[in-house]
Amino acid sequence: MTDSDQHPYVEWIAREAQRPVVTDQAARERIMLAVRAEPVPKRRSRVWARVFEPRAFRLSPVGSTLLAAGLVGIGVIAGGVLNNRDVRPPVGEPKAPAVVQQLPVSDTVVKFVFVAPQASKVSVVGDFNGWDATTTPMVRTPNSSLWTVTLPLTTGRHVYSFVVDGSSWNADPAAPLAPDDGFGPKSVRIVGRGFAL
Amino acid sequence: MNDDAADVQRVLAGDVDAYAALVDRYYDRCARFAVRMLGNRDDAEDALQVTFVRAYRALDRYQERDRFSAWLYRILVNQCRSIAARRAHRERVFVREEALLLNAPERSTGWTGEDEEFVQRVLSELDPLLREAFLLKYIEEMSYEEMSTLTGVGVSALKMRVKRACDRLRERWERIKHD
Amino acid sequence: MIRVAKVRLRLPRHVGKSLLAGALVLLCARLGVAQGPDPLLGLDTNSRFAVDLMIDSATAAQLPTGPLLSRVLEGIHRKVDGKRIVDAVRRELGFLRSARSALGGVPDDELIAAAAVLEAGAKPAQLAVFRTRHKDRSDLAAFTYWADLITRGVPSEDASSAITKLWQDGADDATFYSLWKSVNSDILQGLNPGAALQARIRETPGRAPSSKTPPEGPQETQSQ
Numbered sequence: 001m002t003d004s005d006q007h008p009y010v011e012w013i014a015r016e017a018q019r020p021v022v023t024d025q026a027a028r029e030r031i032m033l034a035v036r037a038e039p040v041p042k043r044r045s046r047v048w049a050r051v052f053e054p055r056a057f058r059l060s061p062v063g064s065t066l067l068a069a070g071l072v073g074i075g076v077i078a079g080g081v082l083n084n085r086d087v088r089p090p091v092g093e094p095k096a097p098a099v100v101q102q103l104p105v106s107d108t109v110v111k112f113v114f115v116a117p118q119a120s121k122v123s124v125v126g127d128f129n130g131w132d133a134t135t136t137p138m139v140r141t142p143n144s145s146l147w148t149v150t151l152p153l154t155t156g157r158h159v160y161s162f163v164v165d166g167s168s169w170n171a172d173p174a175a176p177l178a179p180d181d182g183f184g185p186k187s188v189r190i191v192g193r194g195f196a197l
Numbered sequence: 198m199n200d201d202a203a204d205v206q207r208v209l210a211g212d213v214d215a216y217a218a219l220v221d222r223y224y225d226r227c228a229r230f231a232v233r234m235l236g237n238r239d240d241a242e243d244a245l246q247v248t249f250v251r252a253y254r255a256l257d258r259y260q261e262r263d264r265f266s267a268w269l270y271r272i273l274v275n276q277c278r279s280i281a282a283r284r285a286h287r288e289r290v291f292v293r294e295e296a297l298l299l300n301a302p303e304r305s306t307g308w309t310g311e312d313e314e315f316v317q318r319v320l321s322e323l324d325p326l327l328r329e330a331f332l333l334k335y336i337e338e339m340s341y342e343e344m345s346t347l348t349g350v351g352v353s354a355l356k357m358r359v360k361r362a363c364d365r366l367r368e369r370w371e372r373i374k375h376d
Numbered sequence: 377m378i379r380v381a382k383v384r385l386r387l388p389r390h391v392g393k394s395l396l397a398g399a400l401v402l403l404c405a406r407l408g409v410a411q412g413p414d415p416l417l418g419l420d421t422n423s424r425f426a427v428d429l430m431i432d433s434a435t436a437a438q439l440p441t442g443p444l445l446s447r448v449l450e451g452i453h454r455k456v457d458g459k460r461i462v463d464a465v466r467r468e469l470g471f472l473r474s475a476r477s478a479l480g481g482v483p484d485d486e487l488i489a490a491a492a493v494l495e496a497g498a499k500p501a502q503l504a505v506f507r508t509r510h511k512d513r514s515d516l517a518a519f520t521y522w523a524d525l526i527t528r529g530v531p532s533e534d535a536s537s538a539i540t541k542l543w544q545d546g547a548d549d550a551t552f553y554s555l556w557k558s559v560n561s562d563i564l565q566g567l568n569p570g571a572a573l574q575a576r577i578r579e580t581p582g583r584a585p586s587s588k589t590p591p592e593g594p595q596e597t598q599s600q
Contacts, residue, residue, distance in 0.1 A: 157488055188523075314433075370425070
């Protein structure tokens, strides 16, 4: 794409679309199979060549309109399809809850505890505070190595870590682990009505 | 291009296997266009099969002064259009829910590109004539003159289609971004 | 023809927009993030495009987008590079899709926990057993401990069959919790994870009475 004023998103789509698609050797072989079943094309004599010279593929205005109408039909159908898909649950599935899940209004207050005798600061980070270590600093219990903070969390599943001295991310030894996704250790807290596991 | 002309000569002289060289040379590139244009592998393979067989049948009409690739693409583009039109007709007959399932994300389409299905979804939402123009211009990197010869549409109309395609794509991203 | 194209594009926008907006409002509420600045600002442009598109696809497929956005924010704050963040989001979307295929329509939290089970290493077929779920039960705890056990090193097959058996026997959340707690404690003391699970599973009652105290040490099994 050479237009320098093209929108970056459009350029990105073009770049992605330019990637090769993986093709199937078997498909090529099927082509050759079909080709071998055909009569061998023979070069026609000069005289006949002029008679059979292909005309430019230029559609008449009527032809263009009809073709456009046929193809626009796809556009309209696809639009309708998209519209319905956004609203209906998958066919054959039990009635799925709406995408916007209705959460109970009351939150549960949850205590986080982490043992870090050598630390000078500890924060909890997680899906409830955008993983931002500056949002939820923990407080050290005087004369101990316990760091705590208490937070209201919405009902459901939460993933979190403890950040020690701004740089070391740690899982919670007292909680179930979240699977290793390559980002680093983290833990899961389940919050139900009136309890937290 | 010299290779192409030479291979065509060999086929016309009776060496059918020489056609395999032409297929090998152009298959992947044509496949990319067909897949992006039609949005699914099955239809693309149909289009490719018919294209290469028709091209073979019409080899005697291929003139050395034509670029083989342009000549081949003319057949490919028209083949994609007929398959798309036939598919539209089938879909009109389907119950809407079935047509939904054709587009369901769970359906495996055999993509191997990692983000391919997401980009393909965006492309498939473009009006087919806009998509065709966008692909020829920015994926096949053809000039407007080449595109005009290939599609039979005038250059200014093609420029308009490409511009509209880019506008649609940009608008779509604005919508995702701001929602 | 152009007019038709415009109308077509407006149709999905209305529906898609409100759904995504709803999901984002929900996410912001859950994240406790003010709906002001753009949460994806820390990403480079190309990664941003890729992630936006995946979140859009998730919404269209009625999958929760919270975990996707959460991955992005986590990656940004962990200073992970854009490409790895995109990879993580793509993987998560894949697991969510598989979980949906396996379980069908379940509440989002259970779906996300189920995706974590797959991410840990269980197979979709093992998850599909839970499809015939009890209406008044949530499998959130079972899935969470299942994923944890595999993550800690219990062989996936062993963890899957143990959790499934407990579930089929009607174990409640407290039973899963106490199993997990005792196995975890054994592993921390150096026991082989698979062996620890086998040992503790033998002690766990099947249809648990209302008692919530975990078994201490070997005990005569009352069921099976």
